[in-house]
Amino acid sequence: MLITAKKRKSHSLFNKSQISINLSLILFIVNFFIFSANQNNPFFKSIKSSLNLTPYSLNFLLNSLSNGADSVHQYFHFKKTLIQENNDLENRLYLLKNKLLLQENFILDYQELMNKLEIKEQYFDNSVVAKILKINYSGKRHHFLINKGLSDQIQAGNIVVDDRGILGQVIDVQTDQSTVKTIRSKDFYLTGYIMIKDKPYLTLVQGDNQNLTINYFSKNTPIQINDSIYTTGDDMYIPENIRIGKVVKLQQSELKDFYKVIIQPASNPNAQKYLIVLK
Amino acid sequence: MKSKNKLSNIVGLFALTIFISLLISSWLIFEPITILIIVFFIFEYFHKKLDSLIIILIFGFIYDGTLGYLFGFTNLIFLEIILIDFWLKKIIPLKNQRTHYYSLLLILNGLIFSLILNHSTSDLIPYLIINLIIGYLYFFSLVKYGR
Numbered sequence: 001m002l003i004t005a006k007k008r009k010s011h012s013l014f015n016k017s018q019i020s021i022n023l024s025l026i027l028f029i030v031n032f033f034i035f036s037a038n039q040n041n042p043f044f045k046s047i048k049s050s051l052n053l054t055p056y057s058l059n060f061l062l063n064s065l066s067n068g069a070d071s072v073h074q075y076f077h078f079k080k081t082l083i084q085e086n087n088d089l090e091n092r093l094y095l096l097k098n099k100l101l102l103q104e105n106f107i108l109d110y111q112e113l114m115n116k117l118e119i120k121e122q123y124f125d126n127s128v129v130a131k132i133l134k135i136n137y138s139g140k141r142h143h144f145l146i147n148k149g150l151s152d153q154i155q156a157g158n159i160v161v162d163d164r165g166i167l168g169q170v171i172d173v174q175t176d177q178s179t180v181k182t183i184r185s186k187d188f189y190l191t192g193y194i195m196i197k198d199k200p201y202l203t204l205v206q207g208d209n210q211n212l213t214i215n216y217f218s219k220n221t222p223i224q225i226n227d228s229i230y231t232t233g234d235d236m237y238i239p240e241n242i243r244i245g246k247v248v249k250l251q252q253s254e255l256k257d258f259y260k261v262i263i264q265p266a267s268n269p270n271a272q273k274y275l276i277v278l279k
Numbered sequence: 280m281k282s283k284n285k286l287s288n289i290v291g292l293f294a295l296t297i298f299i300s301l302l303i304s305s306w307l308i309f310e311p312i313t314i315l316i317i318v319f320f321i322f323e324y325f326h327k328k329l330d331s332l333i334i335i336l337i338f339g340f341i342y343d344g345t346l347g348y349l350f351g352f353t354n355l356i357f358l359e360i361i362l363i364d365f366w367l368k369k370i371i372p373l374k375n376q377r378t379h380y381y382s383l384l385l386i387l388n389g390l391i392f393s394l395i396l397n398h399s400t401s402d403l404i405p406y407l408i409i410n411l412i413i414g415y416l417y418f419f420s421l422v423k424y425g426r
Contacts, residue, residue, distance in 0.1 A: 019361060031351040031354045033351075035396070048350075051345050052344065052347055132291055
């Protein structure tokens with residue numbers, strides 16, 4: 001009734017010409033049956049499962065993306081926290097190392113002090129151990145300030161020694177501190193002797209701001225490099241037989257028959273923190 | 280070549296429609312969201328003259344499967360719109376059919392028919408308002424950019 005013969009010829013499901021009303025109606029009815037039919041059978045289920053992208057699965061995708069973003073954020077946050085903790089730990093390590101270094105310094109100080117006290121007890125009854133306060137005191141080279149003075153019965157002229165030999169002499173005394181001039185000073189003179197083949201040879205030693213020198217020493221004396229020189233002592237302050245240094249160089253002096261002897265002092269004031277002042 | 284381009288354009292728009300539908304449907308308040316496929320169909324059928332029933336039915340079938348609807352649901356809406364269009368052609372002059380109001384009327388018709396088929400929503404009025412706003416926005420976007 002609805003489908004005319006003319007239209008039936010020209011319209012079909014795959015035809016791209018104008019859609020037929022009758023065909024649409026038939027398809028509508030067919031679709032309605034499909035829609036009303038029970039779609040729980042395996043055929044529909046398999047098609048649906050292969051196509052299904054329900055909102056819930058999209059929601060799941062969005063949630064996963066959100067979780068992923070969260071994880072990335074957490075990762076960077078964790079990394080930042082770790083870096084911060086690492087920095088804190090490094091700071092603490094630095095402080096601890098400083099503390100340890102300080103403690104090591106204390107221990108070294110203590111050992112040095114004990115060493116000096118032992119030397120004092122063994123060799124110099126009438127002496128006092130003093131701490132170096134400043135080096136090159138008042139801008140003068142080879143001058144020290146020590147923490148003992150008149151209150152410890154220190155006098156100008158007292159000799160100062162370390163564990164290797166004579167170091168200098170007290171030149172100025174105040175109540176609680178004194179100034180020491182080292183034997184390397186240019187205007188420092190000292191009498192000493194060199195033992196050559198069990199025979200002492202007396203000489204005058206002078207500082208030259210770097211080492212000590214004997215300006216004229218006879219070439220007839222068989223002096224050798226590494227020969228040691230000791231104090232002869234005097235009646236006032238300088239005790240005898242304290243090591244001054246050793247011969248390191250024999251130079252030609254202005255006089256033909258004499259050497260200029262360079263002596264390296266045994267003491268090393270820059271490596272010391274404590275000295276022994278002989279009273 | 281021209282028809283191939285046209286087909287790829289249609290398929291692209293269909294994929295976009297499915298994607299937006301899935302995106303909007305991830306908020307439960309909008310479920311089921313059939314308005315976008317109705318708009319897509321009206322745009323393709325009336326504005327781009329897609330008159331191959333097989334392609335229309337395949338699109339409806341895929342849409343049903345993708346969004347988990349009962350098979351035949353979207354195609355019923357499509358065919359109902361086509362039939363209504365045949366009926367309206369007889370009572371509305373040809374000149375008026377070429378305006379956008381005609382398309383908007385058909386969108387409303389399709390939405391109401393979809394509600395008749397699946398009346399699960401409880402908040403009918405907000406559902407209608409929101410769906411129509413989304414539908415009309417999508418329709419005008421397609422008219423402007425979908426060509």
